[in-house]
Amino acid sequence: MSILQTENLTCVYGKGTPFERTAVDNVSLSIEKGGITGIIGHTGSGKSTLIQHFNGLLKPCSGRVLLDGKDIWEGGKIMPGLRFRVGLVFQYPEYQLFEETVYKDIAFGPKNMKLDQAETDARVHEAAELFGIDEKMLAASPFELSGGQKRRVAIAGVMAMRPEVLIFDEPAAGLDPKGRRAVFDIIGKYSRNTGCTVIIVSHSMEDMACIADRLVVMNRGSLFCHCPVNEVFSRSDELTGMGLDVPQVTKVFSELKKRGLAEDDNVYTVEQAVNSIMKFLRKKGGDPAC
Numbered sequence: 209m210s211i212l213q214t215e216n217l218t219c220v221y222g223k224g225t226p227f228e229r230t231a232v233d234n235v236s237l238s239i240e241k242g243g244i245t246g247i248i249g250h251t252g253s254g255k256s257t258l259i260q261h262f263n264g265l266l267k268p269c270s271g272r273v274l275l276d277g278k279d280i281w282e283g284g285k286i287m288p289g290l291r292f293r294v295g296l297v298f299q300y301p302e303y304q305l306f307e308e309t310v311y312k313d314i315a316f317g318p319k320n321m322k323l324d325q326a327e328t329d330a331r332v333h334e335a336a337e338l339f340g341i342d343e344k345m346l347a348a349s350p351f352e353l354s355g356g357q358k359r360r361v362a363i364a365g366v367m368a369m370r371p372e373v374l375i376f377d378e379p380a381a382g383l384d385p386k387g388r389r390a391v392f393d394i395i396g397k398y399s400r401n402t403g404c405t406v407i408i409v410s411h412s413m414e415d416m417a418c419i420a421d422r423l424v425v426m427n428r429g430s431l432f433c434h435c436p437v438n439e440v441f442s443r444s445d446e447l448t449g450m451g452l453d454v455p456q457v458t459k460v461f462s463e464l465k466k467r468g469l470a471e472d473d474n475v476y477t478v479e480q481a482v483n484s485i486m487k488f489l490r491k492k493g494g495d496p497a498c
């Protein structure tokens with residue numbers, strides 16, 4: 209069942225000026241309820257513009273955006289409560305921290321929703337627990353934290369609103385490999401625990417191969433495809449042609465297959481690679497343990 213849909217969505221920046229630019233071009237897609245959808249595409253392909261339409265930050269130049277089948281701009285006015293139902297975590301969200309304490313920053317969203325103190329407190333603690341933020345850190349100033357910790361506090365603040373759809377724009381940008389893994393682990397856990405629909409914009413095919421269930425691929429403002437992850441990587445030549453990289457392990461397997469040293473070529477995670485190699489060795493009569 210779909211939760212979020214676009215119908216012929218088009219966004220033109222600077223219309224009628226010499227800088228006119230069609231950032232999203234006639235995109236129709238339907239995002240299923242639950243699970244994780246990755247939105248991937250080269251720089252300037254329209255990813256951020258697309259997701260800003262999902263919570264009404266941008267109004268379509270033409271076309272429609274529907275949440276649970278309802279036009280979010282019906283009658284020309286934004287759907288009441290939309291921003292609480294569809295949460296958006298911007299790139300580098302830590303730049304938006306501003307309260308005196310981590311607690312107050314995480315509580316900001318729930319307070320805006322006019323939730324009472326007990327409910328706000330419960331939500332702050334629930335989000336903090338997911339992120340390993342203890343009482344000491346809740347009382348600290350967000351400005352005393354490391355970059356990775358600040359990022360987690362900023363994300364916890366949006367999660368505390370418990371939106372039905374939670375969108376992240378490049379949530380791991382600028383973090384080291386350990387920080388990236390930590391952020392994706394938490395997003396995966398949050399998605400599994402809550403059943404909330406998660407959408408992640410990313411440049412990284414490697415990251416999306418590990419975390420996403422489905423991928424939306426954007427190319428120059430248009431929708432290239434929207435399908436399960438394994439189907440996307442079977443089109444690796446086309447992806448490379450549009451400046452996107454397929455995971456390293458997929459490239460290795462494609463080369464191994466050409467040389468008769470592997471049978472599967474639709475391998476896109478290290479775990480799949482290990483299973484595929486073991487299966488191949490067993491078939492050849494070798495002992496995989498050697």
Ligand SMILES: Nc1ncnc2c1ncn2[C@@H]1O[C@H](COP(=O)(O)OP(=O)(O)OP(=O)(O)O)[C@@H](O)[C@H]1O
Nearest residue numbers: 221222229231249250251252253254255256257258
């Ligand atoms: N506020 C704006 N005014 C004018 N043009 C814009 C604006 N925002 C984006 N654009 C242009 O629209 C196109 C799509 O931009 P967008 O930021 O949506 O792409 P993106 O896929 O998110 O890119 P990136 O991966 O670099 O974040 C680009 O050509 C960009 O220059």
Ligand SMILES: [Mg+2]
Nearest residue numbers: 255256257377
């Ligand atoms: Mg962007």
